[in-house]
Amino acid sequence: MQVLITGGCGFIGKKLAVKLLEKGSLTDSSGVSRPIDRLIVHDIIHPEPALPDDPRLTVRVGDFTDPAELDAILGPDTGVVFHLAAVVSGGAEADFDLGMRVNLTGSEQLLARLRALGTVPKVVFASSVAVYGGEMPSVIQDSTHLTPQTSYGNQKAATELLVNDYSRKGFIDGRSLRLPTIVIRPGKPNKAASSFASSILREPLQGTPYVCPVKPDTGVWVLSPRRVVEAFIHAAELPADAWGMSRAVALPGITVSVQDMVDALGQVTESAVVGRIRFEPDPGIERIVYGWATRFDPERGRRLGFQADNDMAEIIRAFIDDELGGDYAR
């Protein structure tokens, strides 16, 4: 079978691609293991660094919202699509039309094209906890209503509805995962309001001082790159009837404060590392971050077998192993 990852050159997409190639197959709803004959990693950018050489792998650069591009990357053998392509939160807020075109219309076109295949392919859609917002209960339940306060969150929530309805109608076999903040994201600090949650650990581990724009008591709902890749694969392999009336699930994560992150960093590393962190709250970033949901009771996600990390120390150690070659800047 053919497997497609849209937005596959982001850091999660690349890790997912590597894992899928390693694994070599995915279990279908009848419990049958189906080999991945071809993996298409699609994105508007090239993968940096390049993905490993593999005869099963095709990297293709293009715009998935272009119908001709969809024709090129989908076919009768397409068994599973991991739909990660999106204009991120800040981008969709800054350019409403772009966000709508990619995050909602683009997703809708993808679903329509998958329906037209007539083969009921599996779709694992990367949604986000940004579907929550505004006045929220102190702990988000599986039954909490979606009141997104960003265009990104609204577009993700609307796409979840389409994934549900397409699945209910038997056009696709969809699953939507509401992703926590993924920590520790490799790369450089960026303009995203959530950047601090990875940067406060990644930068000091690499020997770089970091000025944190939010207070130590700021809470975050986090999941590691390892666990989110496992979640995508687990979602693809769960049988259709496990999902019930909704194809969307909030992934289990852990609630940590920024202070918890710093403490875990102190526990895992020598004291010099924590000494590279300084706090200088930025009211603009704080205003955004304080609107995020930080406490969840993801009972449905746990019941479906999705797994959170055990603690921040485990997340930091995994980052050192996966991204820093086993050691950090002392």
Add this chain to the structure above:
Amino acid sequence: MQVLITGGCGFIGKKLAVKLLEKGSLTDSSGVSRPIDRLIVHDIIHPEPALPDDPRLTVRVGDFTDPAELDAILGPDTGVVFHLAAVVSGGAEADFDLGMRVNLTGSEQLLARLRALGTVPKVVFASSVAVYGGEMPSVIQDSTHLTPQTSYGNQKAATELLVNDYSRKGFIDGRSLRLPTIVIRPGKPNKAASSFASSILREPLQGTPYVCPVKPDTGVWVLSPRRVVEAFIHAAELPADAWGMSRAVALPGITVSVQDMVDALGQVTESAVVGRIRFEPDPGIERIVYGWATRFDPERGRRLGFQADNDMAEIIRAFIDDELGGDYAR
């Protein structure tokens, strides 16, 4: 100012049109009364019977999903749009593409065109309690999540998200009303699963025997035509800042059983009328109807000043006055 009703030739749209012409003006968000200089009633069908002659009224027949048609019915003077046009529940389920084209894409195009006006027009969107479905709590709260189990419900829920986001961005000033089952609907029984809720009263009142396809203990969440028209106007006149983080509201209604309806009919009319009702449950219709939400705690709607009917007897008396010229078939 110019006011538009899409889907304005349905029974609610026509009643709303008559009421708006009577009222002659709508209060804007600054509390200023703005005269209705022109009322466009738009639909894909002609109004039957015709709407009253009025120099302010334009009835236009066309397809609102056609961009050229939108250009013809919107303009810089458009102050308020009541968006009632939709493919109904059964229709959207039977023809998925039509439902998507009208209920979601059509609504999206309308919002985009209203945004392009640059005048932040008010939009009152007719949503539905069909946004609820599946496993629901015993009483629907304002914070209950939307898990629609029909294409119609999904399309309404997705449009609510767009109305919220367009409003949050300042493109429009939107309000979405989740309508209960409207009882007593004039006209003839139809194929809608909800048809019984009006027919069981309307048919006997007009001297026609009626075979009810659901059991007497079946619950329904109802609102009268009079109250829903008041709700549309009240929604248009509420100031923007009354709405808070969400522009959607479940309208208050009353929960009644079919037996309550029959009892109220007996209370309001002579015994011969109730004698025209017979029960012959239809498992196909029962299966659909039993999936509906029947108990709500619409605290937000009440707080915003929306009003339910007092009881079924009041609803029946209003129907006799409004639709039967003050008397019923004895």
